[in-house]
Amino acid sequence: MNTLLLSAWFGHLRILQILVSSGAKIHCENKGGLTLLHCAAQKGHVPMSAFVMEDLEDVPLDRADKLGRTAFHRAAEHGQLEALELLVGSGCDHSVKDKEGNTALHLAAGRGHLAVLQRLVDIRRDLEERNVEGLTALHAAAEGVRPDCVQLLLEAGSCVNALTQKKQSCLHYAVLGGSEDVARALIQAGGHANVADHQGASPLHLAVKHNFPSLVQLLIDAGSDLDATDNRQQTPQHLAAEHARQDIAEMLLVAGVNLSLRDKGHLLHRDPRDPSGKKVTFKQDRRQERQQFYSVLWRLASRDLRPHEWKKLAYCWDFTEAHVHAIEQQWTGTKSYQEHGHRMLLIWLHGVATAGENPSKALFEGLVAIDRRDLA
Template structure:
């Protein structure tokens, strides 16, 4: 960093002018390839940017440093909104990528700069552009664990299930970061819970492995496959045992994980010829029609039922006060009722199936009984 670059870096406009007037070389770079424009943009010094663009000759607006990043990239990466606006007004290239394939959108999202990200969305940068690792801006925001940026990009129309080169989704990153809020946002926006990465790991595997019980419960409530196997043929229960996650192992058992019982005559074994039989089972029903019904119940709980209507349904189906109290025990925020309702519906569905009743008919009658005929 020579004196001229330092004056731009720290925003000392008068010193910069003195040095230029004294014959300093304006096209200098530091060892990383940063020019005067890069320095001023990264630190957000708009008066210096204006002097460079308006009073100096032949300063290339889109010159790249050794990482392939322009001043526009640098302003986005470091959250300098005013500098970004100046460069946009000066006609910089919005869509240019650095050597890792990142656009300004990737850099702002990955660093969590919400105001800059909003401006980049407003100027209509491609939300689905991928870098060399296959990350979109939404993937980058999820990887950096920036829930507000994730929410903004989802509202702008980003694909919630975009996969990277390693087949990781945003939900994988949310779980790796231990962010329950972000995972819930992604699931509510249509994020698939049953997607495997390059190692065959589902989000549920990762939540178990890294010991995030709240995320395990969230993923279970959202219909994660309890018996999914990774590339080592390990189920979530295997991982819970391998890493001594006792509490999580109990959660998986309660949720109905397949214990692979070998005795065909065991009383807990379900008769395959009687899928709605009255025998108790720990094995999930993975038939397509049942999976579709699970999706209906999740949508019902998260979007259609009003805050207290899940309780009305529960009482209509003869749940007791103790049952309802147990279901709503876990408070996770103002939208807890969605998870409570979903949990109640899953319990109800298990009971209906065990009794051999038609769940569609029973759900229709329940909704009518609480005054939601149109929804039914």
């Protein structure tokens, strides 16, 4: 950065004028390719930008730096609305892309500059313009965890289910960013929860892998396929077990049992976004009348059931192989069957309670079904 560029960077117009009058070369640039106009636009120095464009000779509006970004890109990327307006009024190229294929819309959305983004939408930039990786501005806003920008772009008509080169949706990026707000906005706008990326991973797979329990819950409520497999033939339940996500594994198991009951007609099918339906929660019921039942279940698992009988009960109650496998991954050792059985019984109890069934009656019938009438 020479003295001329530093003057533009810090907005010292009078110093710049003195340097220019003394013969400084106005077409200088730094190692990154930033010119006087880049510096002034990026820092939002409007009088400086106006002087460079209007009073200096042969200053190109659309000269690109080493990243392929013009002053228009720089103003958008750094949220400089007045500088952007000046460049638009001076006739700069709105559609130019940088070397990664990003337009000013991508940069403003990814950085969360709402006012600049609104102006770019107003001048009718193409909302579905893609960069070299296939990301739209909506992808960029989701990736940058910018809920306000996501909402603005959705309201402007951005395609919520656009896919990148790697077949990743905006919802994939929201989950990778760990943003419940962005994910909820996308789902409410019609975002599909069961899209598989190039590795076969759904948003639910990613939420489990990166340990975002609130997003797992949101995606379950949105109707995510709990049995979807990625390219390694791993379901979300397998991933929860593999990465020791015990709380998430329990959430998936409970949701899986509830879905089995619902399919058999014990629960009314409902829209997961319908607030009038029962919401699945994962907090233990602390009511006094339930405490005795918890004690019975612990005694049953730790003392009364033989090592493989908890599995017989699980299959009797429509647990799947994946459910059983996920439970077994959580503990090891010669006595681990006691913990496995206890966890299975707690999950079963939650499903029965959600279905509105009598747990005592259901437990009796289950024990009878596995030939343990003595325990029943």
